[in-house]
Amino acid sequence: MAQRTYPAELDSLEDMLEFINEVMVQLGADRERLFKVRLAAEELLVNIIHYAYPDSHGELSIDCSKAEQGEPGVFIEIRDAGIPFNILEKQEPDITQPMEDREIGGLGIFLTRQVMDEISYEREDGQNIVRMVKRL
């Protein structure tokens, strides 16, 4: 399993997404899935970067590898040691609202959930752990 640790900062976002991209290319992901998982990962990582460490600098780690179970797929696990934050409890946006009435926020994680085939959240040993799978 390939694992990397990064400062939880926007400056590292590109490196994080490139790492996931590389693993997915090795697993034979097509262009559409590369695009969609990049989107799902970006939305999740940006949320962690913005909310996990409100008063300090922290890190996050990414495991990215072949899904162990089921149909061929990519497994991504993201851990941070920030404040407890269950992204799956984040309120979903009302996507039927016209643009002029839209509230800013919530859209990112909504997209992550739309794109990924499986997603779970756990708080364990002082860490937020999000695990997700995209079938290839």
Add this chain to the structure above:
Amino acid sequence: MELQLQMELDEGTAKIRLGGRLDATNAPAFQEELKKLIGKDVSKIVFFSEDLEYIASAGLRVMIFAKQRIGMNAQVYLIGAQQTVLDVIKMSGLDTFMTIQDSFDQKTQ
């Protein structure tokens, strides 16, 4: 990859050309550019997106910002978007509120 951005205001039509990637790292700079249009007379906001390869929610939020701050009554156009970009627009439900065209035709809506 960087975002490529060109913007001009042509008789009430804001023409915005996007290329590359529009993501959380460059959306704030894009939003700053769009602020130049606040207070101007804008009836159409046109995003030319043929060369846009990627968009994330941060980019969608800037499009929503454009509508809310530049022209509440302006018509928003999305021109020539690639399928992957169009998929994100559709997932977010914004396609219902935009005029989506292969090439810009301001006579039809």
